[in-house]
Amino acid sequence: MATESKKTLVATVDLSTLKVEVVNSVKFKCIEDCGRCCYELEIPLRDEDIEAIEELGYNAWEFVDYEKMFYRGDKFLSYAIKKRPFDDGCVFLDPETKRCRIYQKRPLACRLYPFVFVKHGTKMEIYIKEDPFCPGINHPEGEPVDENFLLREYGELFEEYRRKLMEGE
Incomplete structure (x- = not known):
């Protein structure tokens, strides 16, 4: 981290x-x-982000890390995007080109x-x-x-x- x-x-x-x-x-x-941000950051997924990525043909279980959660105080905010086990990069980062496979529909946290x-x-x-x-x-x-x-x-x-x-x- x-x-x-x-x-x-x-x-x-x-x-x-x-x-x-x-x-x-x-x-x-x-x-x-x-x-580098695709390796170093934990990215929260809003419901809108999940829906937009699902529209591309992905299933939430492929990219949502249900074990990593974001909270503000005791209020649950969201889950994180999954990381690859072999290099800790975002599941949507192409390991060869270092480009995002869902760039046009990337989560708000990535856009910001x-x-x-x-x-x-x-x-x-x-x-x-x-x-x-x-x-x-x-x-x-x-x-x-x-x-x-x-x-x-x-x-x-x-x-x-x-x-x-x-x-x-």
Whole structure:
């Protein structure tokens, strides 16, 4: 298991206006064929993630690790994605190419990494989890994590939270 990493606040998003305020400048570039996060992280699966992967033709028993569970306090949140016994990589990571076999339907936790989103009322705080194993964090060729980056990569997610906010959750 990876050592505890530092989290740095990168930006806040006002969910009612989708205005992004950058707090700390950070650069990020997902390095092709890296796959280190697929080995190092335990990935929680939401019900929506399981359904999306099942739509690809997989059965939940093939990819859900029913022995690894995530909790917040005493509230059960989810199960983890299975790891391969021979190298501890995610079951969907191709061991040859280091590419995800379900990239278009990968779980939300995979889509967000290395970012962590924390909602406080109408504000969403965006942190970067500075894991030492991730070579893409502050990579010299990395893209600035600014309003353009955040809205392009996570705009749909912000819109989803905004809708819930407007509906009164």
